[in-house]
Amino acid sequence: MSARERSWPVPVALVGLSAIPIMAGTLRLIQLAGGPAVIPADHRFAGFPLPLVVHIVGATTFALVGILQFMPRFRRRHLAWHRRAGRALAVAGLLVAISALWMTLFYEA
Template identity: 55%
Template structure:
């Protein structure tokens, strides 16, 4: 007697998001990074001997190496990192996601540590002692978040990995937000050290708050799905 294997009905197809929606977050993050990437590119042109297109900065002229490292690493980190937030990319191109993640760990650490180096060794930066202290905290926190995110994925804790990397990315791309906060803040608070410190710091605060909102929202969505 021949036994036939019963045919199981196919699971119902869940309506997915439109194809274009998967790229909205990466596109928004790339757009946020346009101003600092363009400004950094113009600064690189000056450093290598091109025309002066931005206000002169004697600190950069005296020691351009950390600025070059910071600009190049920040551009890679901002643009490549934006596509790590696409669930479609993570599902379909897992190898790319892992490979890009390794690059981003290195680039992000260069961004954080070069920023810390410039804060500690470039004299007379605008913003005074308040902004100096904020930059030290932000650079150190970004580096710590990247290390914690890397160790989390090594032990297969995906939720913790994602949370720490979101925090690091939010701090790393705050220059785009600061282009807005400085424009509004300095018009209201002035361009003295206190006004500059508050305006620049607001960019990091906004990005950090958005990052925490995204992390908590993802945690609630995961709890509902479970």
């Protein structure tokens, strides 16, 4: 098996693992923006939705940009982009973690 044949399973698996949370987050953002309630409403987020929005946008960015980090051919061809994306991923990861802590500590159960 060549290296090219072995490089695709990880990105494909990451796309599969990311698809459902990204779709759910997108539906929640649409609902928060005043769109139809496709998923059950949650009263905890109605008063102060900013941490949830930061969490969803950060996690979506982390998932989509992170997939490209695991593609060796793309990484070799775009090394400068790969480095900048890594820094952006670190920021996105911190935003996701901080917003998750905020929601855990300050939103009522």
